[in-house]
Amino acid sequence: MPDWNQIAICGVGLIGGSIGMAQLGAIDCGTTDPETGVAMAELIVVATPVELIVDRVRELRRFARADALITDAGSTKRAIVDGLDAADSDDRRFVGSHPLAGGHRSGVEASDGDLFVGRRTILTPTERTPPAALDRLCQFWQSLGSITCEMSAAEHDAVVAGVSHVPHLIAAVLAGTTPADCLTWAASGWADSTRIAAGDPDLWREIVRQNADEIDRALDRFGDGFETLRRSIRERDWNRLTELLIEGKRRRDALGS
């Protein structure tokens, strides 16, 4: 593991706070002045809401060491990686990251030094990312207990649209369309399937805004399945319904608990 003398975390919510707790001892002071905050840092992690990341990275790069490594923790990648590539084409210090951790919790008070243990972090290097920078970034996330992997920003956005963004939106619709006077009778099934709907609406609107095209495609797939469901029930086509239930169980069982 590289010997990080100084890591700067910009944005201390759930992710930033959890990195701080996992690195406790190494990270020991705070500042609201960006220049002071990043001047000596070898690694800068921008863990703000997604819509602020591009501007924040651009700002911090002005004060960062020439050999600093800069990453983020945003739930979208294409808008961020493209935004930084286009704006500053000869600066290769930024490499995108997305730790798949968090879910319905938010805020520094939910921080947990073990948040990343056993969870995957997707890194999204571009063709121009120096291999050494990618290696160092992998080692950073691995030092927090995370399992790292790499894909393009576009591939990342398509994948997380399906496994994270659409489930969030469906949970919100499911929770929001359950009549309030029935909630007394909601048990563990309803609680599980709507849990992520408790996430911060402002954070999630911006995630959806940045990944709207991929989310639209993933919602097409869900919409087709929903139409099949509706038709099977309206037409009392119990064989079709059984197939749908079996397919859902097959995919769910593949994941484990």
Add this chain to the structure above:
Amino acid sequence: MPDWNQIAICGVGLIGGSIGMAQLGAIDCGTTDPETGVAMAELIVVATPVELIVDRVRELRRFARADALITDAGSTKRAIVDGLDAADSDDRRFVGSHPLAGGHRSGVEASDGDLFVGRRTILTPTERTPPAALDRLCQFWQSLGSITCEMSAAEHDAVVAGVSHVPHLIAAVLAGTTPADCLTWAASGWADSTRIAAGDPDLWREIVRQNADEIDRALDRFGDGFETLRRSIRERDWNRLTELLIEGKRRRDALGS
């Protein structure tokens, strides 16, 4: 609490097994002969899949004591209560029950003597249910740690369509329409929102079949919300999306974790 000398449980899956474990000591032998099984029982609990309950109650009533109390544990109530009322109008020994416990687990191997503790059980008496029978049944479920409440079978079916049956179906569609090659990246959000899709497809098909009308109505509500979601994303109407996310969070937060 009444002094039950003998309770007969017909159908030993998750619910029947869990009642047995909670009542351990009182229940100590098994038989496949219905006459032997229920002849002395003061309480008979039919905990089979829903489509078998009406026939099983009719069969067991022939062998049951004149003062026996008979109940079930089915996830639907109208088809069962109506079926037993119509068939045998002067027999008032049956009172419907639905313990809101279980979810994605099934089978006797998942049994748990604490399964009902703190969970609600809905009882569905009819106008002709003797008050003393209802009292005794309440006391039975309360002795397992459950919180009892009463409503009509029709009201029950409308409520559980919204808080249990539709969430199950949506979880199945969500799981089934997630591309298999994305499942590697599924994290706790996807796991939570699809957990109930692991339920038994045959059990669930029969539940849906018995409550198809109410489920159709609840799916209309979900479908309206889903259409609003799709339109807000296609039209980039972020205010509308924010309202939808806020409404989902409000309902979810009302329940707690």
